[in-house]
Amino acid sequence: MAKHSADLVISGGRIIDPALGFGKEGHVFITNGCIDAVEGDTAAAKKRAVRAAETIDAAGQIVVPGLIDCHVHLREPGREDAETIESGCHAAAAGGFTTVCCMPNTTPRIDNQETVKFVQDRAKTARARVYVVGAITKNLDGKELAEIGDLVKMGAVAITDDGHYVQNPEIMRRALEYSKMFDIPVMDHAEDQYLVAGGVMNEGYESTRLGISGATSAAEEIAIERDVALCRMTGARLHIQHVSTARGVEAIRRAKEDGVRVTCEACPHHFILTDSLIGETFNTALRVNPPLRTQADVDAIIEGLVDGTIDVIASDHAPHSAESKDVVFDDAPPGMIGLELTLSLVKTYLIDKGYLTWAEAIRKMTTVPAMIFKLPHGTLEPGSEADITIIDPERKWTVKADGFHSKSSNSPFIGKRLVGRVTRTLLSGREVFAL
Template sequence: MILIKDGRLLDPKSKRDEILDIVIKENKIYKIGKFQVSDEYETIIDANGKIVAPGLIDIHVHFRDPGFTYKEDIQTGSHSAARGGFTTVVCMANTNPIVDNEETLSYINEEAKKANINVLQVAAITKGFKGKELVDMEYLKSIGAVGFSDDGIPIMDSKLVMEAMVKAKELDVPVSFHEEDPSLIGSFGVNQGKISDELGVAGAPNVAEDVMVARDCMLAIKTGAKVNIQHISSGNSVDMVRLAKSLGANVVAEASPHHFSLTEEAVLKYKAYAKMNPPLRTEDDKYKIIEGLKDDTIEIIATDHAPHSSEEKDKNLMQAPSGIIGLETSLALGITNLVRKGHLTTMKLLEKMTINPSNLYNLDVGFIEEGRKADLVIFDEGEKWVVSEFSSKSSNSPFKGQGLYGKVKYTICNGNIVYKD
């Protein structure tokens, strides 16, 4: 048995916020209350002055397995997640081969059984990410796909998107969309504006995202499907999601920590380490994302953890791939840039990193309750630390060397300590 002593329990589902002890027995939360220290416990964790919360959930990660395991694999990705306080992740389908078939999905689900956290997998929406033909959504769900996404590639055929939404509604699973119209983009990874002009690159304008978000919000209203707008970056798109919600759409949006922490200016300093799709945008866009987080237009924080090798990221800006890692800095960026600046309470931040992502995927995790699975994170909200080494295979982060607040001390998954600081 494990006794977690004197921690500040924060549970966004029940809104519980009090100093309590938790007893973990046989992988479950056995009791919550006040208990004496005794030798019946194999492990006693002193959580005094620290927060005990549900294990974090990230619905948007790339573990690069199969096909690109020099960047990351399911096991190293899981260790990276555990270090960041995450006990459940949802992997995207842009592996090699793409997750549009039984063999690939079964391989991932078998590898996931060896992981130290809960690793879930979405399947592609279209075969081969080609945007021409839907996968067999019903069958892939029956063998373990928790949702569907062609993340990385926008689906341009509106009729096909609508068919996918109708099917997803029938199956009660979310469909998640990467919203960038490539015909409106001069070059990927950098916002079209003053920084792209300074660098002499064509850039990716807001409107490339906005037109896609507008379409998918309207299709969501029409179909009633549970639609997730991935890594929202444009202020106009935030306004559109807000409008769609007011019109009754079952739309959620996720914001990545880099989009509420940085602006396009970061590209000048960090070069390709600040290149991602969609790109970092203006101060105004960043402000609108924060406003969207504050009023629950944006219900979920997700990292879009995208590992690349140093050799790839050290190429010149236009040759380097887009994307950064994010699992090990996500909680701290939320505390540093949202909680400490007065935008969100810690409870609200945790809501967007636990129960809301859980609800999107119909999961039975993301809350603290007796008799339920012991997935927990213990962190020190006030501890400052410098981002240096990573448990990920990759280190492509613009936050390296930065001082952030909020340090994960323990991650407990299925009743086992999977990370200790």
Template sequence: MGTWILNGSMSAGDNERKPVHILVEDGIIKKIADASNGGWPDNTDGHEIVDAKGCLVSAGFIDMHVHLREPGFEHKETIATGTRSAARGGFTTIACMPNTRPVIDTPETIKLILDKAQTEGCGVRVLPYGGITKQELGRELTDFTALKEAGAIGFTDDGVGVQSAQMMKDAMARAKEVGLPIVAHCEDNTLVEGAAVSEGAFARKHGLKGIPNESEAIHVGRDILLSEATGCHYHVCHVSTEQSVRLIRQAKAIGIRVTAEVCPHHLILSDEDIPDSMDANWKMNPPLRTLRDVQAVIEGLEDGTLDMIVTDHAPHSPEEKAKGMQLAPFGIVGFETAFPLLYSKFVETGRWTLEFLLSRMTEKPAEVFGLAQGRLEEGRPADLTLVDLESEKAVDPEEFLSKSRNTPFTGWSLKGWPVLTLVAGRKVWQDAGFEG
């Protein structure tokens, strides 16, 4: 039995939307029918019916940078809670980082992640990264071939930068051989030790040591040169600085195979927004940068220098975040606020079209990582997200499906909330108020 999603609308370029009925069969988008004349299709008998009631129907959102914390940090998040949180945010495919305990650096740990996603996850597709170096210590490369065969989609030591240029060059050469990307957390440790916030207005005001922009950009520049030398696909994690954007733009202009991502918080917040209360829910890595950096990453996304939006969903317990700005761990949760934040900030204000935002959360990540998902087209996987673009409500962390509550956006009134998420045509989450 298939499913008809009736009375929805899909993006039709710029901010235009067209009414559609969508037929899903065997996990595939079988038909997208024009619904502009009203009425239901003739062949709905024997099918499940979802009345989308004018909601936007999009290809399911794809997040290529998330932390599910399992194994080892289940007090922060689990694959079960993380996938439910992702589904509530409209994400149908997520790629989890390997900085767990144990690190995801063996085929056995890859298998553990994939098995748990099948047995305990809500149905959201989970794609694991393998570590670049064993235990993320930067001393010895992992077995890239074995990790790829087990299901890794790329290699990263996210959470720490690979400090040795020789180690990174060797990693890129191996990654090129096996045909997968190096996905780099760019951070020179000699410039960041003991710092919790960016080297900017907030740090100066409170007499804090700051994390300089160069700490990120130095590794970006180094790795671009190594990518050029090896021919490896090099993907830059969570770009946050003007200098990094400039280097990536120059690299792309001369044909180096580099792609990059940016997070909602770096597009929306600067260090000037951090409250004087020193609330550690504003502490993240990379840190919030200057207004000039915010403008640079926005423009980088708009001109294609930065390819996609990711959340860097990074849950921590309330007890950990209560340790204060200096001692609390870096990171904020991101799944359940990402689309409403970006829709409210950029589409509702007229800076971006709806089509642009959707492409950076669906089509572009799928293109970069070679995924079949990401397009609302007949014959594609029926990974779908329904969004009520008119729904407006305040961010309430107590309602999160994530185990953690660490967000700086508490109380923000936002529009554009997902109401239904399907993976391969199967409902993996539905808002209690949506009766479709």
């Protein structure tokens, strides 16, 4: 029996949905903003495609579920000069991300229901879905637990004191115990602050050579090891954010082998850039927490991505105004933007170099984050919202400072030539970005 005609069909592209195990040319049918069907390039599907009200020709392109970025700073409320929820979501759409999880280090902090509600309300008209990650401790000051139950009730999908390590292990233990009641992950900015001791780049040969204060990679290793121990003890779920060191990856690998419920993410800058770049330009866009490490660390992050130790690729999109970054390296606030570059960086530096296949890379940006944060997205399964990203895999382009939709342009990748670019993004079947 002939199926009813769809509102929209995306035809001719190679459809990759790791959740469905789909990876071939075909058609995505969309009705009422939801996925109606995903079909191979059969005669019947072709016939049905012709009857659709509207067609997107994706010949030569890759069609994937809208990407999910579980680590994003939207800066609103508090630093609307650097980013707003609207501009951050525009950047997300331009980078192919239809779902983002925003960090609580805003002003005020997202450690109370009112601020969760504020973000959710502001996000209603945005070009991407925004899920809130609440604070672990009040004001992120590591002293007293936030009202975690209230935050979860409001829709927080995880908790973190991102930017800060919960230095007191007893408080971290209780946070993990609480989180278990709601089965949400505790996201962990794993850097022991006593060991970081104000360091602004990786401690090692380069920091010594440049006379810039360093932060030892042991700060990350120790922080991860402690929280893995607490995770093992409590049976809660721990998600290590932006792992940056070889020993950090190794600690997570061992924890997973032991059956500890730990997951982790890596950011493009940690699998592409090293601390040796800092002395070339002193570009403050290279100042990031945790800092850029050595080539051996970069190699270990890539190895972790390849062998599955690293579950997720996230941007840690951290916009800062030009004024705040226009200072000497030591005084610059940490962070770089990433939403609009992550997919192209993954293509250029992981897929083209043969480390990951398209399916493996897309899995780390859709299926897996959806699973960890229990988000009903990241798949083209019939019935789900039609959040879809279309990618031209061979499009060559140069990153330009004035080409960002983010309000900020603090990126060390400006001037870089990348291969692969998002050409169109749909949110519930509605176009939210077109190149």
